Each structure stands twice: as C-alpha cells, then as structure tokens.
Amino acid sequence: MAEICVVGLGYVGLPTASLLASSGFQVLGIDINPELVSELQTGNTRLQEAGLRNLFSGAMSSGNLRVSTDVEPSNMFIICVPTPLTKDCNVDLKAVEGATTGIAGVLRKGDLVVLESTSPVGTTRNVVGQILRKSGLEPGDDFDLCYAPERVLPGNTVQELIHNDRIIGGYTPSAAERTRRLYERCCQGTISVTDDLTAELCKLVENTYRDVNIALANVVANVAEAAGVNAWEAIRLANRHPRVEVLQPGPGVGGHCIPVDPWFLVGAYPEQTDLIRQAREVNEFQPTRILNRLLDLSQGPCGNKLAILGAAYKADIDDPRESPGLALAAVAAEAGLRVAVHDPLVRGGTYQGFDVVNDIESCLEEATWAVLTTNHQAYRHLSSKIFLDHMSGRVIYDSRNWLNHDSLRLAGFRVLVCGVGEDISETYRLGRRAA
Numbered sequence: 073m074a075e076i077c078v079v080g081l082g083y084v085g086l087p088t089a090s091l092l093a094s095s096g097f098q099v100l101g102i103d104i105n106p107e108l109v110s111e112l113q114t115g116n117t118r119l120q121e122a123g124l125r126n127l128f129s130g131a132m133s134s135g136n137l138r139v140s141t142d143v144e145p146s147n148m149f150i151i152c153v154p155t156p157l158t159k160d161c162n163v164d165l166k167a168v169e170g171a172t173t174g175i176a177g178v179l180r181k182g183d184l185v186v187l188e189s190t191s192p193v194g195t196t197r198n199v200v201g202q203i204l205r206k207s208g209l210e211p212g213d214d215f216d217l218c219y220a221p222e223r224v225l226p227g228n229t230v231q232e233l234i235h236n237d238r239i240i241g242g243y244t245p246s247a248a249e250r251t252r253r254l255y256e257r258c259c260q261g262t263i264s265v266t267d268d269l270t271a272e273l274c275k276l277v278e279n280t281y282r283d284v285n286i287a288l289a290n291v292v293a294n295v296a297e298a299a300g301v302n303a304w305e306a307i308r309l310a311n312r313h314p315r316v317e318v319l320q321p322g323p324g325v326g327g328h329c330i331p332v333d334p335w336f337l338v339g340a341y342p343e344q345t346d347l348i349r350q351a352r353e354v355n356e357f358q359p360t361r362i363l364n365r366l367l368d369l370s371q372g373p374c375g376n377k378l379a380i381l382g383a384a385y386k387a388d389i390d391d392p393r394e395s396p397g398l399a400l401a402a403v404a405a406e407a408g409l410r411v412a413v414h415d416p417l418v419r420g421g422t423y424q425g426f427d428v429v430n431d432i433e434s435c436l437e438e439a440t441w442a443v444l445t446t447n448h449q450a451y452r453h454l455s456s457k458i459f460l461d462h463m464s465g466r467v468i469y470d471s472r473n474w475l476n477h478d479s480l481r482l483a484g485f486r487v488l489v490c491g492v493g494e495d496i497s498e499t500y501r502l503g504r505r506a507a
C-alpha cells in the first residue's frame with residue numbers, strides 16, 4: 073500500500089510525486105488520463121522542466137513511485153488537479169470534485185487529505201471536506217484536512233519545490249502540523265502554518281499581486297507612449313527606489329495561473345474587487361492595443377499577413393496556455409488579417425485554432441507585419457536579414473523590448489516598441505535622448 077497518493081500528474085503533481093518518492097516515501101501517482109499514465113509507466117515524461125526527467129525516472133526505477141489511473145487506499149492524499157475558468161469567468165472545480173470523490177471511496181480513519189490546487193477561499197472545507205464527509209468520516213475528528221498551495225514557477229518547478237517557502241493551511245492546527253512534517257521531508261524553504269481559509273486567500277493574493285503589478289506596468293507603458301517617454305527606462309529608474317518594484321509591460325499576461333486566479337476573488341467578492349477586475353481588463357486588452365497601434369502607426373497597406381513570433385505564454389518554456397501571442401492571433405484574425413504563428417519551443421500543431429510552426433522562415437514569408445510576443449532567448453539575436461529576406465512589409469512591433477532595434481532600423485524597418493512612443497523610439501537610443 074502507498075503511503076502517499078498524489079492525484080493529478082501534471083505540471084505540479086508529477087514533480088511533487090517524484091520528489092516525495094525520492095525522499096523515501098512509497099508514492100502512488102494517479103491521473104484520469106490513461107494515455108498519460110501509459111506514457112509515464114515507461115519512465116518518460118514530456119514535461120520540459122529542468123531536472124524533472126532524471127528525478128522522475130529515478131523515482132520510478134527505485135520502485136518508490138508507481139503510476140495508475142485508479143486511486144487506492146493510502147495514508148495521505150495530495151490533490152494537484154487543475155482549477156480552470158469557465159467561459160463566464162467562474163471557477164471550474166470539476167477536477168477537484170472528481171479527485172475528492174475518488175478519495176472519499178477509499179478514505180479511512182486517520183488519513184490526511186491535502187489540497188494543493190489554487191482554489192477560491194473556502195474550497196478546502198466547503199467542497200473537499202464536504203465531499204469527503206460522504207465516506208462517513210468527519211474532517212478534523214476522523215481525518216486531517218489541509219490546504220497547501222503550490223508556488224512553483226513553471227520552467228523551474230523542481231528547484232522551486234525544494235527551495236521555496238511554503239504555506240500550510242490546516243482545517244485544524246493538528247492537521248497543519250502533520251502536513252508540515254510531511255513537506256519538511258522534501259522542502260528546504262521555511263514552512264509557515266496557518267488555517268485553510270487564510271492559506272487559500274494567500275495563494276490568490278500572490279498571483280493577483282503579480283497581475284495588478286503587470287497591469288500597472290502596462291498602464292505606465294500606455295502613458296509613456298502618449299507622453300513620448302521610454303517606459304522601460306522609466307520603470308528601471310523607478311525601481312532604483314528602495315521600496316518600488318514595478319514589473320515589465322508586454323503583450324498581456326498568459327499561463328494557467330495569473331490570468332485565472334484573480335477571477336476567483338472577483339467572482340466571489342465582486343463589490344470588493346474593482347481594482348483587481350480593472351487590472352485583469354488592462355492586461356486582457358493589451359493584444360488589442362498592440363494591434364490598434366500597429367495598424368494606426370504602420371505604413372500604408374501592402375498585404376494583410378501578420379507574423380507572430382511567440383506562442384509560449386512566457387520566455388523559454390513550451391507552454392502555450394492562455395498565451396498573449398495566441399490572444400493577439402485571435403484579435404488579428406477577427407480584424408480580417410491573415411495570421412501565422414511561430415515558436416521555437418512549443419511543439420508544432422494547432423492551438424486555439426491557430427497553427428504554430430517551428431520554422432520561422434515560413435511564418436515570416438510575405439508577412440506585412442511581424443510582432444514579437446515572447447522574449448525567448450532564441451529570438452534575442454535574430455538578424456535583420458531573416459526579416460528582410462522573408463517579409464514583404466517593413467514594420468516590426470516588439471512587445472517585449474527584446475530585439476536589436478538599431479540593426480532592424482538600419483536595415484530599413486520601422487520598429488514599434490511597447491511602451492515607447494513611436495517618434496521617441498526613432499530618436500532615443502538605449503532609452504536615452506539622442507544628443
């Protein structure tokens with residue numbers, strides 16, 4: 073029998089199960105997707121996470137980790153399933169409910185159940201606890217119940233699982249203590265203990281803070297464009313203040329966490345969360361702003377093909393979920409443009425109705441405009457030649473301030489930069505006024 077059953081073998085569950093197994097626990101990893109489980113049974117994972125392949129295959133070959141589609145009795149259960157948004161921006165708790173229902177079927181007195189999935193305040197006790205009561209057991213009396221949010225940055229998951237501080241929110245203090253002892257076995261960060269409601273709010277505050285901060289950066293970029301100032305330079309200098317840390321503007325906020333989690337607060341507390349909703353709206357509008365600026369400021373029409381460089385939601389990862397590049401593709405297609413999308417890391421295929429290709433030449437071929445949406449290292453030193461050789465138009469929009477603007481301008485391109493007024497971008501170099 074497994075000591076720990078990890079339910080959900082995705083971006084968080086698989087590294088968590090692997091790490092616990094390599095810390096000496098007998099772990100069973102569960103996923104409802106039979107293809108994923110068959111693939112994992114071979115000891116391979118497709119997840120592109122530094123250190124994960126070795127950690128996972130080592131855990132499998134040690135015999136401490138097994139994977140299956142079926143939940144089994146276990147001393148401890150950790151739920152790591154997705155909590156996406158519905159179309160009308162409400163939380164979809166179906167995966168949490170399904171995972172919990174499975175656990176309720178095998179729950180025994182003395183077990184521990186931990187929810188890690190980002191969830192609205194109250195989910196641990198009112199959803200998970202309530203479903204588990206169907207087992208005839210009472211949380212707090214018969215079994216322990218906790219909320220322990222994951223905090224890992226996709227792309228650096230294994231390192232962050234080991235080194236980040238963690239919050240453990242117990243339905244009861246003793247449940248929190250027990251969970252702290254469990255996580256201490258593989259987490260080297262400081263583990264703080266609180267109640268489940270506070271821990272749930274804490275997780276939502278972390279991602280909302282980042283969303284609001286990026287929205288501020290995007291507003292600064294809009295002001296800078298109107299005022300003829302370079303926002304990147306202004307933010308860099310403002311951040312020299314010891315108590316200021318403004319993030320960076322860009323094409324919007326992607327991924328499966330930051331654009332989603334603030335809605336869990338807005339949905340439940342609409343009257344208290346105007347600021348949070350507005351920040352979401354600012355960030356969601358960025359692709360449309362980019363398109364409008366591009367169409368307003370660019371040269372006369374010489375075609376209608378838009379080449380988008382970057383389908384991953386952020387730099388140097390292969391994940392296209394909620395990506396600003398694909399959001400831009402959608403608004404551009406709606407405006408009647410032909411759209412091509414390139415990414416060096418996202419596996420070639422169709423995402424949200426758009427083909428993502430891995431060869432940049434075909435994406436740029438005969439393009440009227442090119443927009444850089446992801447600051448991948450692979451794009452950092454793109455030569456002006458590749459744009460010259462393939463594009464028919466001569467307008468490039470850099471939404472991440474990432475390309476070599478001087479060399480592109482020398483090659484005859486008009487370069488628009490997010491957060492830099494167009495007239496300014498011609499006369500400023502490295503963010504300073506030209507002599």
Ligand code: SAJ
Binds near residue numbers: 278286319328396
């Ligand atoms: N972004 C900007 N400007 C910035 C920073 C980020 O536009 O200055 C954009 C990125 O390009 C990307 C989006 O924001 O499109 C989100 O990327 P991210 O790196 O800020 O965050 P995620 O979604 O990859 O991971 C976040 C992290 N949360 C925080 O940093 C508070 C991570 O620690 C969480 O564990 C994760 O959400 C999660 O699973 O909740």
